[in-house]
Amino acid sequence: MTSASIHVPLDGTLHATAALPVARALAQLEGATVHIVHIGEPAVPAKAVLEKVGLTPEQLHGCVLDQAAGPPAARIVHLAAEHGSALIVLCTHTATTEARGALGRVAEAVLRDATCPIVLVQPERGPKPWVLRKILLPHDGTPTTAAAVSTAADLAFRANAELLVLHVAEPRARGPTEPGTFITPRYVDQPQHEWSSWASEFLERLVALGHCPATVRLRLLLCTGDPGAETVRAMKEHDCDLVVLGWRGRMAPERAVTMQTVIREGSCPMLVLRVEP
Secondary structure, eight states: OOOOOEEEESOTTGGGGHHHHHHHHHHHHTEEEEEEEEOOSSSHHHHHHHHHTOOTTTTTTTTTEOOOOOOOHHHHHHHHHHHHHHHEEEOOOTTSOOOTTOOOOOHHHHHOOOOEEEEEEEEEGGOOOOOOOOOEOOSSSHHHHHHHHHHHHHHHHHHHHHHHEEEEEEEEETTOOTTOOOOOOSSSSOHHHHHHHHHHHHHHHHHHHOOOOTSEEEEEEEEEEEEHHHHHHHHHTTTTTTTEEEESOOOOOTTHHHHHHHHHHHHOOOEEEEOOO
């Protein structure tokens, strides 16, 4: 992420402001400027916008306020593209009637159409400060998940954070069929046979493919079970601050199952990186 702006849509709800501390912390790591985006019409003075989104002039310090009119998701995506934004940081939903873990229409459309990475924040985290100390990277051995390695490693390096790489083997399920997948050992339920040497090779490939700096604190977590459930469990058990996922851009029920589980049940913000087929 080399661009100098991070966009944060705020719609005037208290829920939406939960994304701001995450955006500020990421902007500091990246040397970027936070652009607070408000979509509404007609255009009103900046002071009125601040009142509507629930911010004071002091809270706006160091940020840029962008206003636009039109369909919210389309305008958010357009503004981010126009400024070459490094990230869009927004809440999964802002309506108080939405259930926890729901993905609102605006967030879903931005996730689908944006050309830059997206950080999804659960509104329940509130406005408390956010610090990046532990990053969780689920990695099933496929090129799609491998594409997220360099971004996760770079963030870990900049934040001096620990990078936890989670590999979940599914003993009773057919493994990933994506070409180039690093296959899990046959005896996944008997670690004494193959896990040790496989884990060493896995980390070596991870570092080589992801250009992971030697100074990054790297730890491999191995387990068996359902990838989505195990990702959520690892997030909570290791008190992670961010989970990084590669995504091919499809949200059908049978697609991106792990990502949908993390959106629904996750306990920390999620960075989604679009990986082209």
